[in-house]
Amino acid sequence: MTMQNHRTVQALEWTGSVLKVLDQRQLPETIVYDEYTDAVGVTEAIVSMRVRGAPAIGIAAAYGVALSVRKHYAQSNHWRQKVAADIEMLAKSRPTAVNLFWALDQMKAKLAKPLDNPPAAILACAEKIQADDLAANRKMGEFGADVLAGAKGVMTHCNAGALATGGYGTALGVIRSAFNRAPIKVYAGETRPWLQGARLTVWELAQDGIPATLIADSAAAWLMKSGAIDWIVVGADRIAANGDAANKIGTYSLAVLAKQHGVKLMVVAPTTTIDWTMPSGDLIEIEQRNPNELLPACYNHEGSLVSAWNPVFDVTPAELIAAIVTERGVVLNPAGQGVGGLRHAI
Amino acid sequence: MTMQNHRTVQALEWTGSVLKVLDQRQLPETIVYDEYTDAVGVTEAIVSMRVRGAPAIGIAAAYGVALSVRKHYAQSNHWRQKVAADIEMLAKSRPTAVNLFWALDQMKAKLAKPLDNPPAAILACAEKIQADDLAANRKMGEFGADVLAGAKGVMTHCNAGALATGGYGTALGVIRSAFNRAPIKVYAGETRPWLQGARLTVWELAQDGIPATLIADSAAAWLMKSGAIDWIVVGADRIAANGDAANKIGTYSLAVLAKQHGVKLMVVAPTTTIDWTMPSGDLIEIEQRNPNELLPACYNHEGSLVSAWNPVFDVTPAELIAAIVTERGVVLNPAGQGVGGLRHAI
Numbered sequence A, B: 001m002t003m004q005n006h007r008t009v010q011a012l013e014w015t016g017s018v019l020k021v022l023d024q025r026q027l028p029e030t031i032v033y034d035e036y037t038d039a040v041g042v043t044e045a046i047v048s049m050r051v052r053g054a055p056a057i058g059i060a061a062a063y064g065v066a067l068s069v070r071k072h073y074a075q076s077n078h079w080r081q082k083v084a085a086d087i088e089m090l091a092k093s094r095p096t097a098v099n100l101f102w103a104l105d106q107m108k109a110k111l112a113k114p115l116d117n118p119p120a121a122i123l124a125c126a127e128k129i130q131a132d133d134l135a136a137n138r139k140m141g142e143f144g145a146d147v148l149a150g151a152k153g154v155m156t157h158c159n160a161g162a163l164a165t166g167g168y169g170t171a172l173g174v175i176r177s178a179f180n181r182a183p184i185k186v187y188a189g190e191t192r193p194w195l196q197g198a199r200l201t202v203w204e205l206a207q208d209g210i211p212a213t214l215i216a217d218s219a220a221a222w223l224m225k226s227g228a229i230d231w232i233v234v235g236a237d238r239i240a241a242n243g244d245a246a247n248k249i250g251t252y253s254l255a256v257l258a259k260q261h262g263v264k265l266m267v268v269a270p271t272t273t274i275d276w277t278m279p280s281g282d283l284i285e286i287e288q289r290n291p292n293e294l295l296p297a298c299y300n301h302e303g304s305l306v307s308a309w310n311p312v313f314d315v316t317p318a319e320l321i322a323a324i325v326t327e328r329g330v331v332l333n334p335a336g337q338g339v340g341g342l343r344h345a346i
Helices: A038-047 A054-075 A079-091 A098-111 A118-146 A171-181 A196-208 A217-225 A251-261 B039-047 B054-074 B079-091 B098-111 B117-150 B172-180 B196-207 B215-225 B253-262
Strands: A012-014 A019-022 A033-036 A153-156 A185-189 A212-215 A231-234 A238-240 A245-248 A264-267 A306-309 A313-316 A323-326 A329-332 B012-014 B021-022 B033-036 B153-157 B185-189 B210-217 B233-234 B239-241 B245-248 B264-268 B305-308 B313-316 B323-326 B331-333
Touching: A012 A054, A012 A118, A012 B239, A019 A038, A019 A054, A019 A217, A033 A038, A033 A231, A033 A251, A033 B233, A038 A054, A038 A079, A054 A098, A054 A185, A079 A098, A098 A118, A098 A238, A118 A231, A118 A264, A118 A329, A118 B305, A153 A171, A153 B313, A171 A196, A171 A231, A185 A196, A196 A212, A196 B172, A196 B245, A196 B305, A212 A217, A217 A251, A217 B253, A217 B313, A231 A251, A238 B264, A245 A251, A251 A264, A251 A313, A251 B215, A306 B196, A313 B098, A313 B215, A329 B185, B012 B054, B021 B039, B021 B054, B021 B245, B033 B039, B033 B313, B039 B054, B039 B079, B054 B098, B054 B117, B079 B098, B098 B117, B117 B323, B153 B172, B172 B196, B172 B264, B172 B305, B185 B196, B185 B215, B196 B210, B210 B215, B233 B253, B245 B253, B253 B313
Parallel strands: A153 A185, A153 A231, A185 A212, A212 B305, A231 A264, A264 A323, A306 B210, B153 B185, B153 B233, B185 B210, B233 B264, B264 B323
Antiparallel strands: A012 A019, A019 A033, A238 A245, A245 A313, A323 A329, B012 B021, B021 B033, B239 B245, B245 B313, B323 B331
């Protein structure tokens, strides 16, 4: 297995004083990093979707807290209140990805302890979250590749790659690891409305020398019927205790279609994506984004009869999932058992 | 029932000397008609997708033959051979829509008869094809609305409207007729890669005062799960004798998803769309279009590892269709019986 490419693409880079965020909205044509020095900026980077993907959002938010401490600790005796306000603001940037809240909780727990050098301690905490995520992705890559053994073709949806994480990727980490063992045909859905598949996934795979074939999202069923794919491999934005998984809109569609075509669905996510206290996916809040992400501008006028319904995520019930792959291990056929067994696993 | 709006939008207009073709690639922002005076031009209008939709392609091709006769009859003793060559050219413009071949066969049959004034007789034949299509759509609208009685929400895919036909539309004709009887909530999939739903369907419905909600194609399953729709109503590009129906890529996906959610699928098409001699949809040729319709331009270079798979149609098996609506009547649950009973129906 070769690892040399696992840092080809970095969504986030900490320079020692600023957080550099790759503006993913401009990929694949333009590679531009924006630099942020405070939590307001990082919040805006998340809201505007410069950075996206559940683990990467969590990591960005952690650095946002580190920047907040750095700024306010030097300026004010009331720095803890100002940092708490920044954490509140960061928590409101996106509603669905549980990694965001998990990362902020980690930072809050650290802040609640006595600290000799708060800026350094909090920064170290953010850096550890990023390093742990990368290490988790490498582990998941190997676990997932074991499960995919013998598969000839796989399809992924959205971008659960290096761009969505601390590096290497969750779903794309599994595909990278599998491809390193034996060539496998990779298909990617373009993933409307933001086209993460077209703009990010096939680009990221090509950067690593992995050929990828793009399809319209609605062509997936026809592709499955052709027999070209054995597995669908996706990430997750939140996994409930019963194994239900929220992910990019269209994942539920693929899951239903896969079941009908004898194709299996693998969800790959670190345990930080699991919401242990949420019993069922039915309770997951689904973000609705601006209809203008779908609507041509000419419909956006007073009295227009044309509207859009733009949920960003959907929830796939555990019954439709063949494997949930985490850094702590794999749960096969999670329906019934859920993912609780992973909670205290090492 | 009101009919006043049924000619709001015209894909094709015969002026008396030229065929005006609405350039649908520029909708909804710009309404431009291009004018064609010969079969070469009409072929280009079909190939370039200025005009699209199975019935409209057939009508355009018929006018292409009329223009061919008009031009060559005046210029050459060998006009019949030149017209035959133009018919061959028109037949190669798109492969899937059977209406194209049906319309050209009508023209050939007319040409095979003794004609006093060939240009006038052939033009009359083209005009009759267009008028008959409009009349058929009105009938289908009423038949389909009968079947939809009581439905609260419907979804359509691609554009099977006035823009795809001689006027009024097939699937959208049914939705127009149903809406005229009682308001019904209408959803449209945006229909990648050409976005016919976003650019044409919701625009055409709004022109007629019918509110429409656009969704990403991959959101359809999640919409079905919410209980918002009772029926999916689509057109067809070719229907085999056993009731299998080729239509825009994504229709098969919707059909499988509908079955799993207790939603019914209606296919609306004139009998000119039925290929009586084709026993099964498995034999329908599926057009593959240029990968660049899906791929961002930056992937289009020598040695690129990124490709695309771009089938334009898929085939929905009769078992997944609850109703096939034609101008000769409705076939409920076509699986097993097929559509042969319509062949000699009046």
